Amino acid sequence: MLSLTNRDQTNIQLDMRRQRTINSAVSAVGIGIHTGKKVRITLNPAPANSGIVFIRSDLSDRPQVRATTSNVSNTMLATSLSEDGVTVSCVEHLMSALWSLGIDNLHIEVTSEEVPIMDGSAAPFVYLIKSSGIREQKAAKQFVRIKKPIELTSDDACVALLPYDGFKASYTFVCDHHVYNRYPKHASLDFSETSFVKEVSRARSFGLIRDLDQAQSVNKCLGSSLENAVGIGDFNILNADGLRYEDEFVKHKLLDAIGDLYLAGNTILGEFVGYKSGHCMNNELARTLLARPDTWERVSFDDEAREVVKPFLQPIAA
Ligand SMILES: [Zn+2]
Numbered sequence: 607m608l609s610l611t612n613r614d615q616t617n618i619q620l621d622m623r624r625q626r627t628i629n630s631a632v633s634a635v636g637i638g639i640h641t642g643k644k645v646r647i648t649l650n651p652a653p654a655n656s657g658i659v660f661i662r663s664d665l666s667d668r669p670q671v672r673a674t675t676s677n678v679s680n681t682m683l684a685t686s687l688s689e690d691g692v693t694v695s696c697v698e699h700l701m702s703a704l705w706s707l708g709i710d711n712l713h714i715e716v717t718s719e720e721v722p723i724m725d726g727s728a729a730p731f732v733y734l735i736k737s738s739g740i741r742e743q744k745a746a747k748q749f750v751r752i753k754k755p756i757e758l759t760s761d762d763a764c765v766a767l768l769p770y771d772g773f774k775a776s777y778t779f780v781c782d783h784h785v786y787n788r789y790p791k792h793a794s795l796d797f798s799e800t801s802f803v804k805e806v807s808r809a810r811s812f813g814l815i816r817d818l819d820q821a822q823s824v825n826k827c828l829g830s831s832l833e834n835a836v837g838i839g840d841f842n843i844l845n846a847d848g849l850r851y852e853d854e855f856v857k858h859k860l861l862d863a864i865g866d867l868y869l870a871g872n873t874i875l876g877e878f879v880g881y882k883s884g885h886c887m888n889n890e891l892a893r894t895l896l897a898r899p900d901t902w903e904r905v906s907f908d909d910e911a912r913e914v915v916k917p918f919l920q921p922i923a924a
Contacts, residue, residue, distance in 0.1 A: 622873075623907045625710040625747045627651040629739035634730065636722025639684070639696055639811075642828035645718035647700075649734060652711040654745035657871065658704060660687065660694040663715040673697060675869045675892040681885035683826065685866055695720045698885065702865030703731035705873065706802040707740060710747060726810035726834040727850075728861055732803050746906035752876030754901040758890055763882040765863075765891045767901075770877035772798045775864060777880040779856045783814070785838050790853040793860060802864070808850045809857035812836035815844065863888050870896060872904065 633648040652659065658673035669692040671677060679688035686695040700721050704712065706728070714721075724730035757766040776794035779786070795805065813830075815837050821827040836854065837844035851857055863880050866888035880888070895902060 622708050623747055625654050625743040625745045626708050627654075627711040627741050627743060628709065628735055629741050632734055632738040634722065634724070634734050636724045636730075637829040637834075638718055638720030639723040639726075639829045639834065640826055641718065641720055643718050643720070645716055645720055645722045647717075647722055648715040649738065650713040650715065651741065652713045654711060654743040656711045656713075658701070658709070658712050658714065660697070661713055661715045662692055662694065662719070664717040665692065668715075673701065673869055674871060675889060675896060678869060678889045678893075681889055683821075683885075685862075685869070685885045685889065687869075693719050696723065697721055697869075698862050698865035699724075699726075699728045700731045700865070701868045702802075702861045703728040703735060703807065705864055705868040706732065706807060707735050708747070708873070709735060709740070711743065723811075723829060723834045726836075727858070728807040728809075728865070729803075732807050748872045749875050749905050749907075750870060750872045750895070750902050751905045752874065752895075752902050756891065756894055756898065756901050758887060758894060760883075760887060760890075763884075763887060764880070765883045765887045766877075766879045767874065767891060767895060768877040768879065771875065772796065773873070773875060774877040775860050775880075776878070777856055777859045777863065778882065779859055780882045783838070785841065785843060786855065789849070789855060791856055793853050793856040795860065805851070806857050806861050806864075809854045809861050810834070810836050810850065811858060812838060812855055814838045816840075859884075867892055875905070876902075 628649055628651050631648055631650045633646055635646045638645050660671040661668050671687050671689040671692055671694045673687060677687040677689050678685060680686035684696040685698045686693055687697055694716060752767050752769045755766060755768045774796045779791045812835055818827055818830055832845050863878060866885055867874055870892040
């Protein structure tokens with residue numbers, strides 16, 4: 607499913623003070639989870655301060671869709687972006703991979719309205735980016751540092767961003783089903799101590815098979831299979847190899863939240879807490895953050911890294 611146009615590059619020695627893009631174009635082919643259609647994705651280097659921009663290369667005039675919180679147009683089952691009537695769906699796993707490797711600027715061509723689902727996790731995108739190699743740019747990397755807590759609730763779900771020197775994320779998954787009940791439902795990770803690539807990026811999408819049957823009856827999730835998701839039957843996990851992590855479900859929810867929050871445009875310095883939340887609330891949280899400039903400040907570490915942030919900056923650069 608994965609075809610690379612560039613060779614692996616090792617020993618990336620970079621820090622997180624400067625913006626990043628990739629070295630050269632790299633492509634992969636996969637299918638869209640909802641349409642089941644084949645799609646090619648090509649990541650291209652982009653200039654400093656240009657951000658993450660999708661390009662629908664299958665449409666005339668190659669329209670652009672910027673990866674921003676304000677462009678989020680749908681959060682049912684996945685996060686979709688739309689700009690001037692043009693849509694790119696299922697962006698969150700790719701966005702979390704870009705966050706984890708500190709990629710600020712990228713032009714992403716897709717030949718369909720969906721980013722390919724690959725194996726249902728962020729790992730194939732991490733691999734793709736590393737295959738091209740990461741290029742540090744001259745411009746200072748911008749961070750959004752949370753200064754005051756922001757909390758949103760909806761029914762019994764809740765999301766929050768809190769001040770923290772670094773980036774920490776916690777999630778509590780609530781679903782009373784006896785397969786889910788066998789596995790951890792809470793995870794709390796501090797990314798100054800934990801590698802996203804190693805501990806989170808491989809966590810796949812998951813769902814109950816009975817929900818999938820229902821979705822496919824209305825032409826949704828047509829590309830979904832045990833190749834790109836963890837399938838849950840009435841009594842068991844249906845994938846022959848089981849789970850990749852004991853807490854794969856809750857880690858996937860963290861992966862989604864990190865990808866959704868990265869649409870705010872910059873790496874957040876703070877703590878994310880999610881309880882029973884999903885794409886919709888993640889997006890609401892990012893929108894609320896951007897609408898309340900009293901709760902955050904944009905910072906960079908161009909000249910000297912602040913001592914407090916150093917532990918965060920180094921490990922995720924690895
Ligand atoms: Zn997901």
